[in-house]
Amino acid sequence: MRTIIGLLRRYIQLRAVLSTVVLTGIAMTALGGFLSYSIGNGLFQTRLTQVLSESQRSVIQIQNTFSASNVSDEVALQTLMNSVVPSLESNTASQERQVALLRTPGQPSGSLALQSPMSSNLNLSVIPAQLRVKVAAAGSRLSYQSVAIPTAVGTHPGIAVGAPIQIPLAGAYELYLVYDLQNEENTLLFVQRTLVVGGLVSLFLIALVSYFVTNWLVAPLRVASDVAESIASGDLDKRIPAKGTDVISTMARSFNKMADSLQKQITKVTNVSTMQQRFVSDVSHELRTPMTTIRISGDMLFRNRDKLAPTLKKDAETLNDQIIRFEALLGDLLELSRFDAGGVRPHMELQDVQHVVGMSIVSVEPLARSKGSRINVDLPTDLVEVELDSRRIERLLRNLLANAIEHGEGKPIDVHVAGNEDAVAITVTDYGIGMTKEQLDRVFDRFWRADPSRQRTSGGTGLGLAISQEDAHLHGGWLQVWARPNQGACFRLTLPKLRGGVIVESPLSMPPRAALWALPKGFYHD
Amino acid sequence: MTNKIMLVEDDEALRSQLERWLTESGYQVVAVGDGNLVMDTFRAENPNVVLMDIQLPGRNGIELVRDIREFAGTPIIMVTARSEAEVMDEAFEAGADDYFEKSPWEPEKLLARVKNSLRVQQRASVETATEEAGGVLKIGSVSVDILGHEVRKNGEKIALTPYEFKLLTTLAEKPKLVFSREQLLKDVWNHSYQGDTRLVNVHIQRLRSKIEDDPDNPTVVVTVRGIGYKAGLN
Numbered sequence: 001m002r003t004i005i006g007l008l009r010r011y012i013q014l015r016a017v018l019s020t021v022v023l024t025g026i027a028m029t030a031l032g033g034f035l036s037y038s039i040g041n042g043l044f045q046t047r048l049t050q051v052l053s054e055s056q057r058s059v060i061q062i063q064n065t066f067s068a069s070n071v072s073d074e075v076a077l078q079t080l081m082n083s084v085v086p087s088l089e090s091n092t093a094s095q096e097r098q099v100a101l102l103r104t105p106g107q108p109s110g111s112l113a114l115q116s117p118m119s120s121n122l123n124l125s126v127i128p129a130q131l132r133v134k135v136a137a138a139g140s141r142l143s144y145q146s147v148a149i150p151t152a153v154g155t156h157p158g159i160a161v162g163a164p165i166q167i168p169l170a171g172a173y174e175l176y177l178v179y180d181l182q183n184e185e186n187t188l189l190f191v192q193r194t195l196v197v198g199g200l201v202s203l204f205l206i207a208l209v210s211y212f213v214t215n216w217l218v219a220p221l222r223v224a225s226d227v228a229e230s231i232a233s234g235d236l237d238k239r240i241p242a243k244g245t246d247v248i249s250t251m252a253r254s255f256n257k258m259a260d261s262l263q264k265q266i267t268k269v270t271n272v273s274t275m276q277q278r279f280v281s282d283v284s285h286e287l288r289t290p291m292t293t294i295r296i297s298g299d300m301l302f303r304n305r306d307k308l309a310p311t312l313k314k315d316a317e318t319l320n321d322q323i324i325r326f327e328a329l330l331g332d333l334l335e336l337s338r339f340d341a342g343g344v345r346p347h348m349e350l351q352d353v354q355h356v357v358g359m360s361i362v363s364v365e366p367l368a369r370s371k372g373s374r375i376n377v378d379l380p381t382d383l384v385e386v387e388l389d390s391r392r393i394e395r396l397l398r399n400l401l402a403n404a405i406e407h408g409e410g411k412p413i414d415v416h417v418a419g420n421e422d423a424v425a426i427t428v429t430d431y432g433i434g435m436t437k438e439q440l441d442r443v444f445d446r447f448w449r450a451d452p453s454r455q456r457t458s459g460g461t462g463l464g465l466a467i468s469q470e471d472a473h474l475h476g477g478w479l480q481v482w483a484r485p486n487q488g489a490c491f492r493l494t495l496p497k498l499r500g501g502v503i504v505e506s507p508l509s510m511p512p513r514a515a516l517w518a519l520p521k522g523f524y525h526d
Numbered sequence: 527m528t529n530k531i532m533l534v535e536d537d538e539a540l541r542s543q544l545e546r547w548l549t550e551s552g553y554q555v556v557a558v559g560d561g562n563l564v565m566d567t568f569r570a571e572n573p574n575v576v577l578m579d580i581q582l583p584g585r586n587g588i589e590l591v592r593d594i595r596e597f598a599g600t601p602i603i604m605v606t607a608r609s610e611a612e613v614m615d616e617a618f619e620a621g622a623d624d625y626f627e628k629s630p631w632e633p634e635k636l637l638a639r640v641k642n643s644l645r646v647q648q649r650a651s652v653e654t655a656t657e658e659a660g661g662v663l664k665i666g667s668v669s670v671d672i673l674g675h676e677v678r679k680n681g682e683k684i685a686l687t688p689y690e691f692k693l694l695t696t697l698a699e700k701p702k703l704v705f706s707r708e709q710l711l712k713d714v715w716n717h718s719y720q721g722d723t724r725l726v727n728v729h730i731q732r733l734r735s736k737i738e739d740d741p742d743n744p745t746v747v748v749t750v751r752g753i754g755y756k757a758g759l760n
Contacts, residue, residue, distance in 0.1 A: 285581065288607040288629035289537045295631035296543040300550070327630050347724060352752055359708065385752050391722060 013214045020210040032195045043184045051179045055161040085117045098122040104172040135162035156182040220248045236263040277343035284334045298323040332463035339470040346389035353386045360397035372410040384419040387499045392471045399464040400491045404430035418507040425508035429490040435483035444469045482510045532573035533557040561585030575643045576602040595621035599687035601643035618728035623689040642716040646688045663698040665757045666746045697757040706754040
């Protein structure tokens with residue numbers, strides 16, 4: 001119970017923490033993605049605006065330079081063109097840019113053979129063909145495109161901006177400016193890293209907080225489960241400390257109220273039981289003393305009956321018989337009351353069961369002889385030790401034997417004893433009048449007799465089997481019966497070998513094998 | 527000489543009937559109803575057997591047994607309306623020798639127990655007349671002088687009650703035999719099959735506490751598990 005509650009408790013807590021972390025994680029990832037995207041976009045747009053305005057200025061400046069020049073020879077023009085590149089390579093506002101001044105393809109080759117100057121670290125493949133097409137078709141506008149700039153280690157993001165330039169004498173050219181966006185990229189990476197680290201840290205903190213919060217909520221439940229456990233194991237005074245008015249305190253108070261009422265009930269029942277036991281003990285003492293006095297008087301009357309008038313002699317005899325019967329009845333009733341009051345403590349001792357069986361057989365031998373019944377005994381060869389109250393088990397067996405003799409109609413009585421690993425069984429079988437199903441169902445009832453019209457020869461009280469049943473249960477054993485009308489009855493007592501032992505299977509079948517052929521069908525009751 | 531029985535019973539009707547019945551059975555009876563008078567009566571009358579009730583006004587029967595045992599080994603038979611284990615064990619531990627349940631009333635049983643109590647006391651003087659002179663049995667450090675009705679341990683005399691003496695001699699006379707509790711109940715107490723073997727257990731304990739060096743590890747009266755008891759060999 002404790003482990004189940006513990007697991008469940010931990011499970012609830014684990015589940016709460018886990019779901020908090022997962023849900024927060026998803027939310028934070030979405031938020032982080034959005035932030036990262038907008039920051040990246042913002043950085044790019046800012047840089048793009050800057051890049052475009054710088055490029056615009058540069059293009060105008062270059063175009064103006066060429067338009068205003070009046071170079072007339074090839075060398076001077078080449079020199080002028082060459083000077084354009086370094087003048088544009090570095091600018092103040094942003095990092096280095098790379099520059100290329102390329103001749104627009106598809107013109108009739110001019111009279112002049114001029115080289116296209118460009119930055120020394122510029123790889124022409126960076127400028128996409130698409131861009132060149134756009135620039136060629138753009139008129140005087142700027143065109144741009146995002147590009148990847150190869151470096152020693154991988155590539156940098158960048159923007160290539162292009163514009164057409166008209167150079168006198170030389171024809172149509174295109175000016176390209178390639179800007180490196182590595183700084184922006186770095187900034188974005190830094191922001192992203194910060195977001196991720198921050199997110200993980202907050203996730204951990206949230207997990208921690210949710211653990212503590214759920215723990216704080218679960219703690220009263222843990223106390224409640226511990227208290228319930230203590231109460232279950234008998235500590236009825238345990239209560240849950242309850243303060244405040246929140247739902248948990250309300251639960252605690254309800255629980256305590258329930259425990260109070262349970263405790264009251266249990267105490268009441270215990271008191272009743274103790275009182276009943278005391279009562280039975282008192283009744284026993286108070287009744288037995290006058291009973292014995294009456295019996296002695298009856299006994300003396302009986303002994304001296306010959307001195308009485310003949311009319312009184314019969315009374316003396318009846319009185320004595322009925323006193324004896326009454327006393328036996330009282331004894332059995334008190335014994336049953338002790339069982340009912342739960343005040344019976346068996347005196348358990350390790351005993352050889354064969355010995356106990358032998359003793360009980362010896363004690364009924366006079367009765368068996370008087371009825372002409374032979375008692376056949378089948379004992380195992382080795383010692384069968386059983387923890388039992390020999391007085392009670394002997395009484396029980398004596399009772400079964402006396403019943404068998406009384407109902408056996410002078411036929412033999414079979415007694416079998418057998419043991420297995422954890423139990424021992426004793427069967428007492430007679431082949432007499434037996435019982436019907438209806439009779440069998442009531443055989444252990446108090447004061448019930450199989451046939452009221454039959455003469456009571458052994459002076460039974462009608463309580464013998466009820467007491468036997470109680471004695472069997474007191475030992476943790478079984479007392480079962482099988483019977484068939486006019487064919488006999490078989491009582492089987494099965495006892496665990498050790499006190500508190502559990503019987504898995506009775507070592508003897510019922511009825512015993514020897515009787516099976518004789519008694520093909522029967523009824524069972526236990 | 528008629529044997530004298532002291533009858534301690536608080537219920538007046540039962541006491542007078544028992545007294546009549548025992549007198550009719552041939553005993554001299556001294557009946558006492560008040561626990562406070564028991565010790566004085568005992569000293570004055572010096573009975574051969576005591577029949578003792580447990581629940582008494584004044585003083586409890588078990589206490590009285592303990593007091594009598596301080597100075598006398600006179601057989602004491604508890605006459606009780608209760609058969610509860612705790613009470614009987616306590617009475618035996620206090621020194622009671624036998625018991626008899628008031629109900630169901632079995633007069634033959636009571637007479638048999640009284641007779642046995644008398645027999646146990648007379649045993650030494652009557653039966654040992656036939657014993658060889660100097661019939662002394664030895665079990666370990668304990669010597670049992672049947673003729674002298676004396677038990678010595680390492681030369682020191684030990685006071686045993688007649689029942690304890692009978693129990694010890696029964697075991698000592700047949701040192702090779704293992705006695706079951708029922709056998710001892712029969713041989714020592716003359717009980718029939720329905721005896722209560724706790725009587726034997728407690729008497730064995732009492733005997734051990736008097737004659738053993740270490741009653742928890744007995745060497746004189748040893749237990750044979752599952753069967754019973756026997757005299758320890760040298």
